[in-house]
Amino acid sequence: MPSGALLLQSIILGLLLGGLYALLAAGLTLYFGIMRVVMIAHSAFLILAAYLAWWSHSRLGVDPLLSMIVTVPLFFACGVLLQRVLLARLRAVTLTMMSVLLTFAIAVLIEGLLGYVFTGTQRRIQLGYGSASFGIFGARVAVVKLIAFGLAAVALLTLYLLMKKTTFGWALRATIQHRDAARLVGIETERVAGYGFGLGLATAAVGGTALALDTTIYPSLHWHWIGPLMAIIVVGGLGSVPGSAMAAMVLGMLQSLLQIPLGTTWAQTIFYLALFATLAFRPQGFFGGRLAQRF
C-alpha cells in the first residue's frame, strides 16, 4: 500500500492532468458535434503550439505564456480556413471517413515539417520558475503544473460562457443540434461551423502552451496524445462536451493512480481498455446524448 502522501500527490497530479485532457477533448468534441469529423490533427496542432511556445522562449526570449497572444488567434484562423477551405469540399456521403484521412494527412504533414525545421531533438523550456514547487500535506506540486491547469480551467470556463451566454454560442449549439433547423431560423450555419472549428483549434493553442511548460516535446509526441483523447471522447459519448470533460477527469485520475503500481507505460493502457469496454458494452458512451447513438 503506497503512503498517504504519495496517494495524495497522485490524486492532485491526476486532477491537474485531467484538466488539460478536458480542455483538449472539448476541442475534439466541438469538431465532432459540428461536422461529425474525427479530427486526428488536433494533437498535432497541440504539439505545433508547444513548439511555437518553446521557440518564442528560446529564440525570442519571451515568456512562453505570451506566445499565446499570437498562437491563439493564428490557430483560430487556421481552424476557420481548415473547415471552410478543406473539409467543406469533401462529399457529404463519405465525409466522416474522408475527413479522418484528410486530418490524418495534416497531422503527418505537421509532424514532418516540425521534424524538418526543428529536427527530432527533444526540446524543453527552461524556466526560472520551472523547478519551483510547494507542498500540501506532504505532497509536492510543481508550480508549472498548476499554471497549466489554471490555463486549461480558464480556457474551459471561457468556452463554457461563450457557448451558453452569447448569441454566437446559441447559434453554434443550434448548429450542432440540428443543422437544417438552425438554417431555417436564420443562422448562417456555414459561417458558424467555421468559427466553431476555429474555437476548437484555439483550445489546442492554449493546451499546447500549457503542455510546453513542463513537458519534453518532440515531433512525434502527438501520437501519445491523440489515443487518450479519442478514448476520452468515445467514453464520454461522442459529441457531448460535459461528458468528455467528466471522462477526461475520471480517466486522467485513474491513469495517475495506476502509475503507482504499474509504472507510466502500462498505466496508459487504461485509456484503451476503457475505450474497448465502452464500445463493447455501452457504445453510446457514458454521458452521451442523442448524437452518439449512430456513430
Added chain:
Amino acid sequence: MPSASEPTTAPATTSPATAPPTGAGTTRRRTADRVVQVVAVVLLAAAVLAFPSLAPNPYILSAGVVVLNYAVLSTSWSFVGGFTGYISLGHGALAGLGGYGTALLVTKAGLPSFVALAVAALLVAALAVPIGFAALRVRGASFVIVSIALVLILLLVFQSWASLTGGSRGLVVPRPFPDLLRPEHHRVFYYLFAGLLALALLAWWMIDRSRFGLGLKAIREDEDKAEALGTPTFAYKLVVFVVSAAFTALGGGLYALWFGDLDPVFQFSILTGSYLVLMALLGGVRNLFGPLVGALVVGIGLEYFKVEFGDTQLHLVATGLLLALVVLFMPDGVLPAIGSLLGRMRPAQNSIREVTAAELRDQRVAAAGAPAAREPVDAVASTAGERAQSTEERA
C-alpha cells in the same frame, strides 16, 4: 450486362440490315473490353513473374519484395475499406501481430516456419472477432478510433513486454531456408509474396461477384437502407473484417520470415496503416487491381525517398501531401480517373445519328425494299435501341 443488350439484339434478328448500329457497337465494345482486361491481367502477371530475372541487383529485387508485400497488405485492407467503406488505419497493427505471432511460434513453440505462419494467421483472425465486435457495433467514426487505438495499444504492449517480445531490442526470426544465399532468398520470397497476392486477389474477385459482396457494397452505399432490406449488416461486416485480418496477418507473417528482424516501432506503426490506405485510395478501392497499382506507385516512391533523403522527415511531408491531394481531388482513385479519361476518347455514347434524316430514309428504303410495310418495325427497333443505350449510360 445482358439486360441492356437483349432489346437491341432481338429486333436485329427480324431485320438484320436495319439493326440500330449503336446496339451492335456496344456488344462489340464489351467484347473488346473483356479482351483488353484479360490481356492486361496476363501482361501484369507476366511482368510480375518476370521481374526477378530482370532485376539488375539484389537490392532492386528486395525492393520488389517490399512492394509486393505492400500490395498484399493493401489488397487485404481493401476487403474492409473497399467493400464496406469502413476505413481502418490499424491494419499495420494486424500485419505486425501476424509477424510477431509467426516469429514467436517459431522461436518459442518450435513450430516449422510455414506452419507457424498459418497458425499465426488463424490466431489473428480469432483475435479480430472481439476487436471487430467492439469496433463494428457502431458506425464509422468509432471504427476509425478503434483502429488507431489498436496500433497505439499494441505498440505499448510489445515495447513494454520485453521478456516475451524482446521489446525495443527487436526479435530475430530464424530464416526458413538457412542454406539459401541472400539473392536466392529474395527470389524465393518474391514468388511466395506473388502467390499470396494472387490468392488475395482471387478471394477479392470471388467476394466481389457474390451475394455476400453485394451485401457489403450495400453497406457502403447506405447502411440504413441495406439493413432495412434485410442485409445482416453486422454479421457481414464482422466476417469480412476477419477475412481481411487473416490475409493481413499472412502478409505480415511472411514479411517476418523474409526480413528476419522485428521491431515494435516499425511493426506497430500508424504510418504503415496509412500507407495501405493511401495505396488503396490512390489506385481505387472499388477496383480489383486498385490497391496493387497504388502499392506500385507508393511503394516505389517510398523506396526512392529512403534512398534520396535518408532519415529526414521529408517522407512524412510527402505522404501527408499525397494523401491530402488524393482525398480532396481523387477520392475514387487513379484507375477510375483514367477509365473516365479513356471513356472520353471512345465513340460517343449517345443517340445522335451522324446521318441526316433524308439519308437515313434512303438507307432504309434501299435495305428493306418495301418501305411502307417495314416502317413501323424500324421505328420500334430504333427506339428500343436508343432506350437500351440510355439505360446503359445511366449504369
